[in-house]
Amino acid sequence: MQLLATLKSRKLTPEQLFMVSVLAVNGGNYLYNLILGRILGPAEFADAAVLITFLLVLSFVAMTFQLVTAKFSVLFENEVFKNFIVKVYKQAVVAGIILGALIIGFASQLQAVFNTSSSTMFIIFGFGVPLYFLMSVNRGTFQGKKAFKSLSITYQGEMLSRLLITLGIILLLNIQSSAAIAVGILISFVFGLFPFKVKQLRFKNATPLDAKYRKQIKNFFLLTAFYELTQIIIxxxxxxxxxxxxxxxxxxxxxxxxxxxxxxxxxxxxxxxxxxxxxxxxxxxxxxxxxxxxxxxxxxxxxxxxxxxxxxxxxxxxxxxxxxxxxxxxxxxxxxxxxxxxxxxxxxxxxxxxxxxxxxxxxxxxxxxxxxxxxxxxxxxxxxxxxxxxxxxxxxxxxxxxxxxxxxxxxxxxxxxx
Structure with a gap:
């Protein structure tokens, strides 16, 4: 009883809470993969692994926007930050639409290259790409402002929804296909958006940033994009x-x-x-x-x-x-x-x-x-x-x-x- 009282009296710092949350999210993602591996078997799990790998690749590409947002959320304040966040949301949406369209357009070729049983899974996945880019900018804001509680919620929402929806489709509806896994991934992006500050997503013209700020952002964006590319490769x-x-x-x-x-x-x-x-x-x-x-x-x-x-x-x-x-x-x-x-x-x-x-x-x-x-x-x-x-x-x-x-x-x- 004394131990429980001591634990209750000690409040976790936001950083510690986030670390616990990330461990839980990683554990949930691991469970997701392990269950798929057991249910599908090695041959069918190979197709699922391609989709999961595409998800990891997407996370690294979108991480460029998240890290840029996180860094300049620390450096910028007030009106400069508001103008910056509007700009980065616009760029993220455009990049997401272009990349998603490319995945959908080349779905048949991707099927041939990676020897998958269907091209449908790539088409479904492509529709979710713009949502993932929006989600990453949102997370970058929380990360930079050290709003670790909100950041934890977005990761938990994505993980839990993907786990429950995918397993529901496979086990309850008895649909063991790569398309079912893709649907689960797509819907999880929607849940991962919350909490979301709608006011920051404005497409009307904001006050242009000073040239020195634009240069800072451009240099860090290019550097981060290059590094995330190396992450994808490795x-x-x-x-x-x-x-x-x-x-x-x-x-x-x-x-x-x-x-x-x-x-x-x-x-x-x-x-x-x-x-x-x-x-x-x-x-x-x-x-x-x-x-x-x-x-x-x-x-x-x-x-x-x-x-x-x-x-x-x-x-x-x-x-x-x-x-x-x-x-x-x-x-x-x-x-x-x-x-x-x-x-x-x-x-x-x-x-x-x-x-x-x-x-x-x-x-x-x-x-x-x-x-x-x-x-x-x-x-x-x-x-x-x-x-x-x-x-x-x-x-x-x-x-x-x-x-x-x-x-x-x-x-x-x-x-x-x-």
């Missing part, structure tokens, strides 16, 4: 390439491996969401920022070590509990894939740290090694194990160089301060 190219080069059964097995191995990256994303506004605010106040970086790198390193050891010592048990015996062939590769994603997650913290400080070099480094990973898989894919090993090579080099850049940058800063 995070998703392996699944799409495996779906292209391997049979559906093997592609489904690999999708289960990727889902389990990437848990460390999904946890790391929680810290990235907290990192950017904190670093921008400290820089604005003229304070040092490296301590924030060390804190989050330390968290990810500890979590990564625990996950890799678990995957090394208990691979069959983990796969059997999460996906079932039909996926057990991936057990020997689980710890290796976890190493690759762990190195990427730590590298990612460094890259987003420098992105917050408007430093370009780490972003370019990530782009180079994202392309290297893709080319390695294109040229070396005799087996699924070889695909995983190529990712370990690329991510190890990326992490070493990111750490080297940080050490070099720190030395230069010390020399300048003397």
């Amino acid at each position: 995070n998703n190219s392996d699944i799409l390439l495996v779906k292209h080069y391997f049979e559906s059964y093997e592609a489904g097995l690999y999708a289960s491996l990727a889902l389990i191995g990437r848990i460390v990256y999904f946890i790391a994303w929680m810290f990235v969401m907290l990192l950017l506004p904190a670093v921008v605010e400290l820089k604005k106040e003229g304070k040092e920022t490296a301590s924030i970086l060390f804190k989050y790198v330390g968290y990810i390193a500890i979590i990564s070590t625990i996950i890799v050891l678990g995957c090394l010592l208990l691979p069959e048990l983990i796969i059997n509990i999460l996906f079932g015996e039909q996926y057990i062939a991936m057990a020997p590769l689980l710890w290796k894939y976890a190493i690759a994603t762990s190195m990427f997650a730590i590298s990612n913290i460094f890259a987003y740290y420098y992105l917050s400080l408007d430093k370009y070099v780490p972003v370019i480094i990530s782009g180079v090694f994202g392309m290297l990973q893709m080319f390695l898989v294109v040229f070396y894919h005799d087996s699924l194990e070889q695909v995983v090993l190529m990712q370990i090579v690329a991510m190890a080099l990326l992490l070493v160089i990111q750490i080297g850049f940080f050490m070099l940058e720190s030395r230069q800063q010390k020399k300048l301060s003397l």
Whole structure:
């Protein structure tokens, strides 16, 4: 009773509440994928994995708008912020409509490239793209203003609705198709919009921003867009390439491996969401920022070590509990894939740290090694194990160089301060 009273008396900070919420959202998304894997089986799960991968790709593209909105929500105030938010909403809607139209228009070609059973799933998905872009700008506002309660609600709404609607269609209506999964994803975007500040979505002309602000926004937008492109390549190219080069059964097995191995990256994303506004605010106040970086790198390193050891010592048990015996062939590769994603997650913290400080070099480094990973898989894919090993090579080099850049940058800063 005393313990309960103590817990009740301690109120969670907004940041802690958001971290708990993100863990719950990631857990729900994981459950969504695991249930699909068990219900559909490896071959059909390969199609679902393509849709889930498209969702991840979309999240990275839209993240450009979210991070730009988050950063300048910290820097801009009053009328400047109002004019900025109107502008970014307009651009997000236009970008969403164009990208959605491209997905719908090339649905048949996408079906052929990724060997899916239907093109309908791409058409349904395409209609949801503009909604996702609106949702991302809305989230960026909450992130920049540190309105973590509202930010948590948008993520929870998207996750819960997708989980419940998709499972309802599959289990209650007995429709086990990729189109049913696409419908669940589309509807979840609507729920993810709330809470939404309708007043900010104005399409009448706002007062133009000063040239200096427009230049700041443009530079950060281009830098962030380039980095998110590298995220797309590193995070998703392996699944799409495996779906292209391997049979559906093997592609489904690999999708289960990727889902389990990437848990460390999904946890790391929680810290990235907290990192950017904190670093921008400290820089604005003229304070040092490296301590924030060390804190989050330390968290990810500890979590990564625990996950890799678990995957090394208990691979069959983990796969059997999460996906079932039909996926057990991936057990020997689980710890290796976890190493690759762990190195990427730590590298990612460094890259987003420098992105917050408007430093370009780490972003370019990530782009180079994202392309290297893709080319390695294109040229070396005799087996699924070889695909995983190529990712370990690329991510190890990326992490070493990111750490080297940080050490070099720190030395230069010390020399300048003397």
